[in-house]
Amino acid sequence: MWSPAAERLDADIAVVGAGPAGIAAAVVAAEHGRRVLVLDEGLRPGGQIWRHGGGEGAPRAPLPARRWLARLERSGARVLDGTTVVDGEPGWSLLAEREGRPLRVRAEALILATGARERFLPFPGWTLPGVLGVGGAQALLKSGLPVAGRRVVVAGSGPLLLPVAAALAGAGASLRVVAEQAPAHRVYGFAARLWRSPVRLALAARYRYGFLRTAYRPGCWVLRAEGDDAVGAAILTDGRRTWREACDLLCVGYGLVPATELPRLLGCDLTGGAVVVDENQRTAVEGVWCAGEPVGVAGVEAAVAEGQIAGLSAARAAVPAGLRRSRAEARSLAAVMDRAFLLRAELRRLPDAGTIVCRCEDVSLGEIEAGWGTRHAKLATRAGMGACQGRVCGAALQFLFGWEADRVRPPILPASVATLMEAGTEAAPPAGRNT
Numbered sequence: 001m002w003s004p005a006a007e008r009l010d011a012d013i014a015v016v017g018a019g020p021a022g023i024a025a026a027v028v029a030a031e032h033g034r035r036v037l038v039l040d041e042g043l044r045p046g047g048q049i050w051r052h053g054g055g056e057g058a059p060r061a062p063l064p065a066r067r068w069l070a071r072l073e074r075s076g077a078r079v080l081d082g083t084t085v086v087d088g089e090p091g092w093s094l095l096a097e098r099e100g101r102p103l104r105v106r107a108e109a110l111i112l113a114t115g116a117r118e119r120f121l122p123f124p125g126w127t128l129p130g131v132l133g134v135g136g137a138q139a140l141l142k143s144g145l146p147v148a149g150r151r152v153v154v155a156g157s158g159p160l161l162l163p164v165a166a167a168l169a170g171a172g173a174s175l176r177v178v179a180e181q182a183p184a185h186r187v188y189g190f191a192a193r194l195w196r197s198p199v200r201l202a203l204a205a206r207y208r209y210g211f212l213r214t215a216y217r218p219g220c221w222v223l224r225a226e227g228d229d230a231v232g233a234a235i236l237t238d239g240r241r242t243w244r245e246a247c248d249l250l251c252v253g254y255g256l257v258p259a260t261e262l263p264r265l266l267g268c269d270l271t272g273g274a275v276v277v278d279e280n281q282r283t284a285v286e287g288v289w290c291a292g293e294p295v296g297v298a299g300v301e302a303a304v305a306e307g308q309i310a311g312l313s314a315a316r317a318a319v320p321a322g323l324r325r326s327r328a329e330a331r332s333l334a335a336v337m338d339r340a341f342l343l344r345a346e347l348r349r350l351p352d353a354g355t356i357v358c359r360c361e362d363v364s365l366g367e368i369e370a371g372w373g374t375r376h377a378k379l380a381t382r383a384g385m386g387a388c389q390g391r392v393c394g395a396a397l398q399f400l401f402g403w404e405a406d407r408v409r410p411p412i413l414p415a416s417v418a419t420l421m422e423a424g425t426e427a428a429p430p431a432g433r434n435t
């Protein structure tokens with residue numbers, strides 16, 4: 001079979017991910033004279049929070065983002081948008097796909113800044129049209145989803161509920177309730193901790209002001225979604241009382257989980273689902289750094305500080321103490337946030353035997369046995385073997401059953417046959433370990 005020869009590019013440092021962490025890493029490394037290549041599957045640099053449109057009328061990136069994006073342009077780092085990294089070999093050689101064609105990147109150092117994704121937990125009715133993730137709703141709003149006059153319930157957990165609720169209300173949605181599963185004492189305890197972080201406190205207050213007419217209810221969660229062809233109502237509970245909230249859209253998300261497929265594929269160590277790094281963001285694998293959400297979900301300030309530390313360290317430049325302080329502050333707040341928004345045990349009991357848990361392969365909870373583990377579930381039912389390769393159901397099954405994540409195999413994201421044929425065509429020396 002004919003395979004288009006892979007394009008080949010060399011760099012001193014390859015950065016995977018052009019969110020805040022990847023951009024910050026690329027900028028400082030390029031400013032120190034290193035040849036930097038940034039690969040991102042998105043259409044333009046920015047990642048999740050600095051996502052912005054390209055054309056006229058499209059949303060502008062926020063101010064700090066615009067500063068970093070301008071610096072990125074000036075830095076001399078080369079950015080390859082629309083480029084999906086699907087495999088990597090020690091050496092370092094990355095295999096990516098760009099415009100349907102394979103691309104090989106060789107670099108002395110890799111910085112992995114692959115971000116996080118939303119956590120979905122299954123409940124009866126969650127596959128009905130009109131039920132979507134909180135982050136998904138945010139992305140659709142940014143791309144112009146009309147919600148004016150539509151009845152919307154926002155539910156789940158974590159700070160992300162606030163900007164999305166504010167954005168929905170601002171776009172004219174009839175917001176019914178914002179249900180936060182964490183109990184009130186933990187949520188307000190977290191809010192009190194924000195006094196030490198006035199910028200975040202102001203932001204939280206601004207978001208709350210954005211949907212002031214709608215109740216924000218801690219200690220409240222969705223039991224099920226009801227509807228025939230599409231969602232028509234959410235059944236909510238606060239543990240004592242259960243009620244029905246009519247809605248046309250139900251946005252539910254349970255926080256974020258680090259995207260660690262590439263670090264795991266390359267052999268990085270993980271703990272608690274996050275990549276282990278040293279004080280310079282170096283992973284256990286020689287020549288590989290990691291920054292931002294894969295190291296643990298901690299928000300944009302941590303991502304920017306860690307990106308700079310990783311970029312400077314990979315460029316063999318000194319790391320200013322101020323950056324380490326910013327990282328420590330952001331990480332300490334993130335630890336408080338994790339405790340505040342810990343998921344309640346009741347959420348494990350939401351799905352019944354008929355509830356689909358793996359949407360790609362149509363596997364329901366009743367087909368899975370708790371004692372199995374991720375790999376066994378894959379082999380027995382194909383759960384996690386569909387198009388998303390377990391990126392949605394994997395985190396859910398880990399939460400429901402306490403299972404470990406399964407081993408990662410290439411390609412880590414869907415790839416064309418041409419790209420797959422390119423995989424394994426280059427032999428490489430074995431990986432070393434950072435000591």
Ligand SMILES: Cc1cc2nc3c(=O)[nH]c(=O)nc-3n(C[C@H](O)[C@H](O)[C@H](O)COP(=O)(O)OP(=O)(O)OC[C@H]3O[C@@H](n4cnc5c(N)ncnc54)[C@H](O)[C@@H]3O)c2cc1C
Pocket residue numbers: 016017018019020021022039040041042046047048049050083084085086113114115116117118135136138160163164256259262291292293294298299300303412413
């Ligand atoms: C759905 C969602 C909504 C969010 N909304 C908010 C919000 O409203 N407010 C807020 O403060 N924070 C929000 N966050 C959190 C915020 O996005 C992060 O704190 C911040 O963006 C972290 O930056 P990062 O660089 O670590 O990751 P990201 O910004 O997520 O960037 C990671 C980048 O890596 C790329 N990537 C990943 N894997 C590959 C691959 N294999 N090949 C090529 N490219 C790859 C992705 O395309 C992405 O551009 C949200 C997060 C998510 C997931």
